[in-house]
Amino acid sequence: xRIMGVGGGAREHAIAWKLSLSDHKPEIFWIAENRNPxxxxxxKDNQGELRIGRTTDPKTIVRSARGWGVDMVVxxxxxxxxxxxxxxxxxxxxxxxxxxxxxxxxxxxxxxFRRLQWENNLPGKLLFRTFKNAREASDYIRKNxxxxxxxxxxxxxxxxxxxxxxxxxxxxxxxYLHDDKECFxxxxxxxxxxxxxxxxxxxxxxxxxxxxxxxxxxxxxFTDGKTVLGTPLVQDNKSAHEFDSxxxxxxxxxxxxxxxxxxxITRDEYDRSLKIVEGIVEAIQKKTGxxxxxxxxxxxxxxxxxxPTIIEMYSRLGDPEALNILAMLKTDIIDILQAIVERxxxxxxxxxxxxxxxxxxxxxxxxxPEKKEKAKGHPVQVFETNIKRNGCYLFWGSADLQDNGxxxxxxxxLLALMAMxxxxxPASARIEKTMSSAQLTDGWGLYHxxxxxxxxxxxxxxxxxxxxxxxxxxxxEHGSLGRRMEWIPRVGRVDPSQLLLKEMHGxxxxx
Amino acid sequence: xxGLVGFYAFGEGRENWDAPHFIHxxxxxxxxxxxxxxxxAAIGPAGTLHTLGGKxxxxxxxxxxxxxxxxxxxxxGQTSSYTDDHLVHVKAPYELVLALDGKTDLHEERGExxxxxxxxxxxxxxxxxxxxxxxxxxxxxxxxxxxxxxxxHKQELISGRNPQGVKPLETGSVGFDIAAAASETCALDxxxxxxxxxxxxxxxxxxxxxxxxxxxxxxxxxxxxxxxYVYLARLDSKxxxxxxxxxxxxxxxxxxxxxxxxxxxxxxxxxxxxxxxNGYCQESGLPQELGFVRTxxxxxxxxxxxxxxxxxxxxxxxxxxxxxxxxxxxxxVDDSVxxxxxxxNTVLNLKRNGAHQVHVRIGSPSLVSPCPYGVExxxxxxxxxxxxxxxxxxxxxxxxxxxxxxxxxxxxxIGLPRQNxxxxxxxxxxxxx
Numbered sequence: 001x002r003i004m005g006v007g008g009g010a011r012e013h014a015i016a017w018k019l020s021l022s023d024h025k026p027e028i029f030w031i032a033e034n035r036n037p038x039x040x041x042x043x044k045d046n047q048g049e050l051r052i053g054r055t056t057d058p059k060t061i062v063r064s065a066r067g068w069g070v071d072m073v074v075x076x077x078x079x080x081x082x083x084x085x086x087x088x089x090x091x092x093x094x095x096x097x098x099x100x101x102x103x104x105x106x107x108x109x110x111x112x113f114r115r116l117q118w119e120n121n122l123p124g125k126l127l128f129r130t131f132k133n134a135r136e137a138s139d140y141i142r143k144n145x146x147x148x149x150x151x152x153x154x155x156x157x158x159x160x161x162x163x164x165x166x167x168x169x170x171x172x173x174x175x176y177l178h179d180d181k182e183c184f185x186x187x188x189x190x191x192x193x194x195x196x197x198x199x200x201x202x203x204x205x206x207x208x209x210x211x212x213x214x215x216x217x218x219x220x221x222f223t224d225g226k227t228v229l230g231t232p233l234v235q236d237n238k239s240a241h242e243f244d245s246x247x248x249x250x251x252x253x254x255x256x257x258x259x260x261x262x263x264x265i266t267r268d269e270y271d272r273s274l275k276i277v278e279g280i281v282e283a284i285q286k287k288t289g290x291x292x293x294x295x296x297x298x299x300x301x302x303x304x305x306x307x308p309t310i311i312e313m314y315s316r317l318g319d320p321e322a323l324n325i326l327a328m329l330k331t332d333i334i335d336i337l338q339a340i341v342e343r344x345x346x347x348x349x350x351x352x353x354x355x356x357x358x359x360x361x362x363x364x365x366x367x368x369p370e371k372k373e374k375a376k377g378h379p380v381q382v383f384e385t386n387i388k389r390n391g392c393y394l395f396w397g398s399a400d401l402q403d404n405g406x407x408x409x410x411x412x413x414l415l416a417l418m419a420m421x422x423x424x425x426p427a428s429a430r431i432e433k434t435m436s437s438a439q440l441t442d443g444w445g446l447y448h449x450x451x452x453x454x455x456x457x458x459x460x461x462x463x464x465x466x467x468x469x470x471x472x473x474x475x476x477e478h479g480s481l482g483r484r485m486e487w488i489p490r491v492g493r494v495d496p497s498q499l500l501l502k503e504m505h506g507x508x509x510x511x
Numbered sequence: 512x513x514g515l516v517g518f519y520a521f522g523e524g525r526e527n528w529d530a531p532h533f534i535h536x537x538x539x540x541x542x543x544x545x546x547x548x549x550x551x552a553a554i555g556p557a558g559t560l561h562t563l564g565g566k567x568x569x570x571x572x573x574x575x576x577x578x579x580x581x582x583x584x585x586x587x588g589q590t591s592s593y594t595d596d597h598l599v600h601v602k603a604p605y606e607l608v609l610a611l612d613g614k615t616d617l618h619e620e621r622g623e624x625x626x627x628x629x630x631x632x633x634x635x636x637x638x639x640x641x642x643x644x645x646x647x648x649x650x651x652x653x654x655x656x657x658x659x660x661x662x663x664h665k666q667e668l669i670s671g672r673n674p675q676g677v678k679p680l681e682t683g684s685v686g687f688d689i690a691a692a693a694s695e696t697c698a699l700d701x702x703x704x705x706x707x708x709x710x711x712x713x714x715x716x717x718x719x720x721x722x723x724x725x726x727x728x729x730x731x732x733x734x735x736x737x738x739x740y741v742y743l744a745r746l747d748s749k750x751x752x753x754x755x756x757x758x759x760x761x762x763x764x765x766x767x768x769x770x771x772x773x774x775x776x777x778x779x780x781x782x783x784x785x786x787x788x789n790g791y792c793q794e795s796g797l798p799q800e801l802g803f804v805r806t807x808x809x810x811x812x813x814x815x816x817x818x819x820x821x822x823x824x825x826x827x828x829x830x831x832x833x834x835x836x837x838x839x840x841x842x843x844v845d846d847s848v849x850x851x852x853x854x855x856n857t858v859l860n861l862k863r864n865g866a867h868q869v870h871v872r873i874g875s876p877s878l879v880s881p882c883p884y885g886v887e888x889x890x891x892x893x894x895x896x897x898x899x900x901x902x903x904x905x906x907x908x909x910x911x912x913x914x915x916x917x918x919x920x921x922x923x924x925i926g927l928p929r930q931n932x933x934x935x936x937x938x939x940x941x942x943x944x
Contacts, residue, residue: 213863463865467862467863467864467865470862470867471859471862471863471909474862474909474911478905478906480906485906485907486907487851487895487898487899487907489850489852489889489892489893489894489895490890490892490893492892492898493898493899
């Protein structure tokens with residue numbers, strides 16, 4: 001059989017790698033915007049080819065799929081879905097794994113996703129409000145901060161997915177720092193408005209959400225629209241630098257295993273998280289009338305108010321989280337993809353190497369994520385045999401194989417190294433040992449997070465999980481899980497979720 | 512609520528005493544009763560009354576007014592939790608300056624009520640031959656609950672408490688030439704003046720160049736503010752002859768007896784609840800941990816005028832000592848719950864910092880009514896206990912349990928007969944504002 005993949009990052013490299021290991025021995029074709037050296041090699045080794053083209057352009061995708069005569073297309077990243085690539089392929093009669101345009105709204109519009117959650121009263125919610133511009137946002141907050149105290153601690157986001165960037169957490173919890181926080185907030189609203197002006201596919205530009213705290217984890221699932229099959233939980237690390245400091249990135253590395261849950265997330269929390277994702281899949285299908293065939297995931301957090309909570313949705317696998325689950329996956333990936341398109345996922349049982357603890361560390365050129373232009377175009381040298389000798393796996397990300405055989409950086413996350421062991425620290429240590437196998441030959445620097453997979457970081461996660469777990473379990477015992485009751489002097493009892501529902505439905509249709 | 516000080520010097524050479532300097536220290540000791548405004552009046556050999564008032568705390572007032580502080584060997588002063596609370600100066604027919612703690616029933620508004628009281632006092636002192644009798648008549652006629660000190664142009668210092676006598680007032684003297692009155696005995700201690708006893712309810716004590724005179728106090732002991740014992744008064748003071756420290760200790764013990772909790776440690780919310788927590792631990796046998804450290808100067812968060820300022824107060828005041836509470840079930844002892852913001856902030860802070868269960872024990876009954884005598888207990892619709900029952904309150908603040916003392920338990924802990932304690936703020940059916 002012939003399979004075509006779309007996308008050129010480490011996630012897609014991992015998908016290609018897994019396809020190449022299938023007993024179905026597929027011929028592997030690919031379209032990406034960069035010549036990813038890993039995908040390039042896999043395609044060549046499997047009677048296929050990697051072609052450079054716009055992954056969001058339906059014509060390019062359809063022409064290639066037709067030309068190669070592929071049986072199935074697997075879409076890696078989110079943007080092709082946002083641009084309706086799966087819809088076009090379906091129309092052409094080519095089977096496609098990936099959320100269609102309407103379904104991918106759960107990721108594309110963070111505001112629509114929250115509305116969906118609240119309309120269907122699904123668990124794992126956060127209070128939110130959307131704004132069309134900066135002025136509207138700051139006026140509303142200033143006016144309501146005393147009667148809706150959740151507005152003191154907020155997360156400000158662009159309301160549209162914009163490449164994992166642009167999220168600011170503002171905790172206005174120390175009243176004596178209020179003026180400083182307000183100043184920053186206003187300035188940030190302004191800059192967000194400017195940035196978001198370029199996206200015309202969405203009306204609400206700014207999303208403000210209740211700030212929660214707690215350990216984060218991703219739950220990635222396969223779905224055929226009827227059944228949602230969960231994979232092991234993965235924890236990604238979003239901050240650029242050690243111990244969760246520095247700017248937000250697409251993800252600097254991740255851990256998973258052993259087993260389905262993580263050392264700091266319980267099996268019960270796993271089950272609840274899966275139910276939450278199932279609820280979203282059901283709700284969005286009901287709303288759009290379209291079947292969901294592909295991957296879906298929740299970027300989750302344990303929170304005081306709700307327990308397992310969705311921070312954002314994935315309409316795809318995570319990058320780098322895909323690496324973890326694909327490495328642990330024992331079931332043939334083509335069997336899964338076929339079951340998805342034939343909508344018989346309920347008959348399939350996913351198997352994972354449950355004894356493994358998997359560590360992934362992302363290596364990025366200096367300059368990422370703030371100054372990508374500076375991080376771009378540096379020549380890369382990688383000693384693959386060293387990496388293999390240390391028992392590690394290499395996945396190429398933002399890298400470009402040039403015609404002269406030289407690989408150069410693409411400006412984003414360059415590559416990921418992965419290792420498995422019975423526990424995290426030895427896996428992490430193996431990656432550290434082989435870290436010098438990747439270098440830039442022009443002297444420009446690379447960086448990664450050495451703390452990922454360390455006992456120290458794990459202890460930190462465990463500690464934060466225990467604290468927040470006690471708080472949400474307290475709420476559960478007291479019957480207030482998921483409720484946000486406030487008592488405001490002079491006003492009395494206020495339920496901000498009722499206010500939110502009222503605003504969502506408009507004044508003429510109070511809930 | 513103000514803190515009052517009166518200073519009087521007798522005898523030969525008395526013009527050498529600098530009353531405002533003593534009053535400065537006395538007011539510093541009473542700072543806990545209010546730090547939003549200070550005012551001062553003094554009279555010297557020339558027989559002219561000079562007054563000065565300003566915003567802010569005591570230290571700030573004296574620092575900023577170094578050159579303009581009134582001079583004299585007799586004086587009165589007050590520090591108040593109201594920003595616009597100044598001495599009432601009545602020029603005619605009998606010139607006097609008045610500082611009053613509490614509220615007379617002459618007017619709805621506290622400041623106006625004090626002004627009317629001062630005017631009537633001036634009238635009576637003018638028309639009656641005997642000033643002591645005049646003042647005595649007045650306090651028996653005008654209701655409310657109040658204590659006051661007044662200074663006249665004839666170098667008289669009048670101190671008094673009406674028969675209700677809700678508010679404290681204490682007197683003292685040292686040597687042959689100094690006498691004083693103050694809201695709390697701690698102010699007398701700090702001025703180096705020996706405590707001689709309270710101004711009794713219905714009593715007027717008058718200091719004149721010739722003598723010290725008093726009328727016969729009321730037969731009934733009066734109706735003392737119980738919140739003084741719980742929160743208002745300073746730990747090293749005596750109020751109505753009862754040492755505050757001993758009362759807070761027995762509040763803690765009573766609380767432990769009537770409202771036990773299964774826990775590993777007990778922590779008190781600084782500063783007022785620390786001695787209550789101490790008593791709680793002595794009775795229950797729980798170890799006491801110091802759970803919080805303060806940043807900056809001592810702030811009486813509950814008395815701060817705005818929500819934002821109260822929050823600043825609480826947050827700077829209550830940084831948890833993590834190791835004291837981490838992994839432990841904690842009894843959190845506090846003196847009272849007003850709006851509930853402090854408590855919620857504190858309980859969540861303890862839990863986020865690793866405390867397991869948090870059981871809140873409050874060393875007073877639920878505050879459900881504002882104070883008719885001017886203590887800054889906010890209107891009823893700002894009092895969280897008037898809106899939520901104990902169970903709802905526990906859920907709201909995130910506590911595993913919360914219990915308040917009953918009115919009877921508090922009365923028992925204070926040890927005075929019920930009819931001699933004012934507990935209007937703990938009882939429904941009083942004023943709403």
